[in-house]
Each structure stands twice: as structure tokens, then as C-alpha cells.
Amino acid sequence: MKIIKIGGGCLKDGPTANIILDLAAARGKGNIFVVSAFFGITDILVSGIEAALASEDSIEGVIQDLRNRHQTIVDYLVDSVEEKDRALQKLEDLLGKLERYYFGISFTREATPRMRDMIAVSGERMSAMILAAAMASRGIDSGVVLPEEAGIITDGKFMDATALMAPTRENLSLRLGRQVTENKILFVPGFYGVSDTGEITTFGRGGSDYSAAVVTAGVDADLLEIWKDTPGFMTADPDNLPDCRLIPELTYEEAAELAYTGAGILHPRTVEPVRQAGIDIAVKNTYDPDARGSRITRRARQADTIIKSVSYTRDVAILKIHASGVGARQGILSLITRAVSDKGINIKSVVTSQTCISLLVSKNDAQTAHAGIREIHPRPFRESVCRTRVALVSIVGEGLHHSRGIAARCFTAVSNADVNIEMISFGASDAAMYFLVDEDSLDATIQALHDAFFNSSPPLL
Numbered sequence: 436m437k438i439i440k441i442g443g444g445c446l447k448d449g450p451t452a453n454i455i456l457d458l459a460a461a462r463g464k465g466n467i468f469v470v471s472a473f474f475g476i477t478d479i480l481v482s483g484i485e486a487a488l489a490s491e492d493s494i495e496g497v498i499q500d501l502r503n504r505h506q507t508i509v510d511y512l513v514d515s516v517e518e519k520d521r522a523l524q525k526l527e528d529l530l531g532k533l534e535r536y537y538f539g540i541s542f543t544r545e546a547t548p549r550m551r552d553m554i555a556v557s558g559e560r561m562s563a564m565i566l567a568a569a570m571a572s573r574g575i576d577s578g579v580v581l582p583e584e585a586g587i588i589t590d591g592k593f594m595d596a597t598a599l600m601a602p603t604r605e606n607l608s609l610r611l612g613r614q615v616t617e618n619k620i621l622f623v624p625g626f627y628g629v630s631d632t633g634e635i636t637t638f639g640r641g642g643s644d645y646s647a648a649v650v651t652a653g654v655d656a657d658l659l660e661i662w663k664d665t666p667g668f669m670t671a672d673p674d675n676l677p678d679c680r681l682i683p684e685l686t687y688e689e690a691a692e693l694a695y696t697g698a699g700i701l702h703p704r705t706v707e708p709v710r711q712a713g714i715d716i717a718v719k720n721t722y723d724p725d726a727r728g729s730r731i732t733r734r735a736r737q738a739d740t741i742i743k744s745v746s747y748t749r750d751v752a753i754l755k756i757h758a759s760g761v762g763a764r765q766g767i768l769s770l771i772t773r774a775v776s777d778k779g780i781n782i783k784s785v786v787t788s789q790t791c792i793s794l795l796v797s798k799n800d801a802q803t804a805h806a807g808i809r810e811i812h813p814r815p816f817r818e819s820v821c822r823t824r825v826a827l828v829s830i831v832g833e834g835l836h837h838s839r840g841i842a843a844r845c846f847t848a849v850s851n852a853d854v855n856i857e858m859i860s861f862g863a864s865d866a867a868m869y870f871l872v873d874e875d876s877l878d879a880t881i882q883a884l885h886d887a888f889f890n891s892s893p894p895l896l
């Protein structure tokens with residue numbers, strides 16, 4: 436049995452979803468589908484929360500927008516009159532509940548993390564229900580199993596939960612695995628699980644990939660397939676470098692590193708549950724389902740140049756805290772990191788020297804993090820600087836620290852392109868090396884690295 440994940444990119448509207456349903460009908464029976472919300476729906480649900488906080492007048496418009504979008508999709512996908520009526524009724528039930536949540540927020544002028552999660556999961560509930568109805572309308576045996584029914588148990592952390600695999604595995608094998616039959620298609624809404632007290636908790640934005648991995652490990656499936664509207668993991672971002680190539684095989688470590696900086700192929704935590712269980716992930720292109728795609732597997736072959744991909748993220752800023760004798764001053768690092776965490780900000784990375792502590796944070800968080808640091812009294816540092824016009828570049832390939840000449844090749848290429856490197860981190864992982872460059876030099880950097888590692892070499896495998 437396989438677990439197949441379909442994301443919002445493949446569920447843009449009726450016609451794109453129809454392509455997926457054809458594919459699922461032809462190749463998906465006997466498997467479990469973990470689905471995201473339809474494209475853009477989670478954004479609407481989340482911005483509806485802010486709008487409801489500002490004024491209750493917004494609520495009707497948000498609900499109507501969601502109703503229109505989903506009704507259009509139901510109309511397109513569900514032919515059988517009976518199934519259509521049933522789906523539209525269920526849609527109204529879900530929208531009715533949602534409307535009450537929004538009014539609750541509006542009256543109390545408060546959106547708790549608990550309420551935010553209850554609202555955010557509506558998109559997945561609607562998409563799973565509609566896709567199951569569309570399948571039934573094609574005469575295919577189908578059903579929806581909600582994460583709370585299947586027993587996906589989390590640590591209870593709202594908006595950033597982690598699945599507890601021991602109870603989840605026990606529950607899923609009993610309540611989900613056994614429902615799978617040869618000709619049936621089961622749909623499970625992605626994105627969330629429930630705490631041991633039954634609270635709905637999401638895995639963070641983009642978390643349906645992680646849900647699918649949890650289900651895969653939970654039912655001990657043979658394979659996790661991620662269906663995308665792209666060919667798979669690439670040697671660079673195709674938007675910048677049209678001549679980049681597909682990476683046919685990656686290790687879990689490489690995939691995790693690429694998910695972190697790369698072009699949004701996978702949610703960064705997706706590999707955790709399947710790596711533990713030793714189950715492969717196959718990334719498949721729905722527009723070319725027989726193509727090879729990318730396979731994430733323990734035994735992935737090494738590339739000739741070790742490096743498999745050059746990736747980057749612009750969503751980074753650096754805070755430099757200049758202080759003397761960093762390594763000799765007890766507590767200074769924790770003082771600074773605590774000031775940032777106390778603002779609710781996630782620190783992506785920390786690099787220190789004897790005279791400077793550098794913190795990497797998301798661009799959106801940079802000013803708040805910097806304010807937090809400047810509020811520390813008495814001031815334990817000489818000067819602090821915040822730079823937002825930077826980008827984080829990474830080269831990824833397992834074994835790079837153990838292979839001679841990789842760093843030299845990388846930095847020679849970058850320096851020949853006249854790019855100044857701001858900070859280097861070899862990181863804890865043996866699969867990636869990171870460095871920061873000025874945002875304006877990003878394109879030149881990526882091109883130079885790609886030329887250095889790929890243009891002179893044969894295809895990856």
C-alpha cells in the first residue's frame with residue numbers, strides 16, 4: 436500500500452483537480468490519499484481571522500468567497516446529482532461552523548492559537564470531502580477518514596505540532612490501515628492531528644507533507660508518493676536557471692536540507708517520520724506520471740561531484756552582535772538567544788566567533804528580533820547590526836565535508852563571479868554547506884555554482 440500526498444498546487448481548481456482524479460482513479464485504488472486544501476484556501480481562512488478581529492462585517496464576505504470557490508469546484512467535479520447534493524450540504528455544514536468561529540473571534544476580540552487551528556483546518560476538510568464525493572460520483576468506492584478518527588496524535592502544540600509516533604502508529608494500524616481495501620480510495624485531510632485531549636493542532640503552514648509522512652510511517656506503508664505539478668527535486672531553481680536538471684535520487688539528509696532552503700518541494704519535516712521507518716519517498720509529476728521523478732531513499736547514489744543541488748532562500752536576515760571575548764563570557768549566548776525567543780521568534784542558525792555572534796532569522800522577524808536584543812539591560816555587547824538585504828545559499832550533497840576540494844571549488848567559483856561572501860556555515864549536517872551573500876549577488880552566485888558543479892559533469896545518474 437502507498438500513501439499519496441496531493442497538494443494545493445495540484446488542486447488549483449476544478450480542471451486541475453480533475454487531472455488528479457483521473458490519475459487517482461487509474462492508479463490510486465487501494466491506497467490512502469492525504470490531501471491539502473484547494474489552492475489559496477488556507478490563506479483565505481487565515482486572513483479571515485485578522486479581518487474578523489478588525490470587524491464582524493468582513494465575515495459574510497469571507498464565507499461567501501469560500502462558498503463560491505468550493506461550489507464551483509463541486510459543480511465541475513461531481514456529476515452525480517445525489518453526490519452533488521450531499522457534498523453541497525456537507526459544505527454548508529462546514530461553512531456554518533466556520534462562520535460561528537469567526538463571529539466568536541469578532542465578539543471576543545481574541546483569536547487564540549486553538550481557534551486559529553480550528554479555523555485553518557477547514558480547507559483540508561472541505562477538499563477531502565469534495566474529492567471523495569467526486570470519486571464516488573465516478574462510481575469508485577471512496578471515503579474520508581479524519582485525523583481525529585484515525586488517531587493522529589500530536590504533542591498538543593498549536594500551529595506547530597509534532598506527531599507522537601508511538602500512539603499514532605497504534606491507532607492508525609487499527610483504525611486506518613484496516614479500512615483500506617483493494618478497490619477503495621481513502622482520503623485523509625492533511626495539515627493536522629489531535630492532542631491526547633482531542634485538541635485540533637496543525638503541523639504549521641505547508642504541513643500536509645508532514646501529515647502524509649506520519650500516515651506513511653503510521654500504517655507502515657510501502658512508499659510515500661508526493662504528487663506535484665513539477666518534475667521533482669532539481670539541481671537549482673528552474674525559475675532562475677532553466678538549464679537545471681532533475682535529481683533522480685537523494686538521501687533523506689539531502690532532501691531535508693533541500694526542503695529547508697529549496698524551492699518548496701517538501702515541508703522540511705517530512706523526512707523525519709519516514710526516515711525512522713526506512714520508507715522511501717517518491718516525488719512524482721502529475722503532468723508526466725510515467726517520468727522518473729525524484730526518489731528519496733537511504734541508499735541514494737552519490738553524484739560524481741558529490742553536490743546534487745544549489746539552492747537558496749531570500750527569507751533570511753542576519754543580526755550581528757559584536758562583543759569581545761564571546762567564548763570566554765558565560766551566559767552571553769543564552770542571554771541573546773533568549774531575548775529573541777522571548778519575542779516568539781525562531782532562530783534559524785547561530786554562528787559565533789570570539790568577537791561576534793551572528794543570528795539568522797526570517798526577514799519578517801528581523802526588526803523585532805533586533806529590538807529584543809537592544810532591550811537587554813545591561814547591554815552585554817558593543818554594537819549590534821541588522822542586515823536584511825542578504826540571501827542564504829546552500830550546496831547540498833551528502834558527504835561533502837569528507838570530500839576534498841568541494842569547498843575550494845565552491846568558493847573559487849563564487850569569488851571568480853566577483854561575489855563577496857558574508858558568512859559561511861559548514862553546519863552540523865554532512866549534507867550541506869551554507870553561506871550568505873548580498874541579495875543583489877544572488878543570481879550571479881547561483882549561476883557560478885551551477886556552472887562549477889554541473890555544467891562540466893555528465894547527468895547525475
Ligand code: ASP
Pocket residue numbers: 442443471472477478558625626639640641642643644
Ligand atoms: N493547507 C495548508 C497550508 O496551506 C497545509 C498544506 O497545504 O500543506 O499551509
Ligand code: MG
Pocket residue numbers: 442443641644702
Ligand atoms: Mg506544500
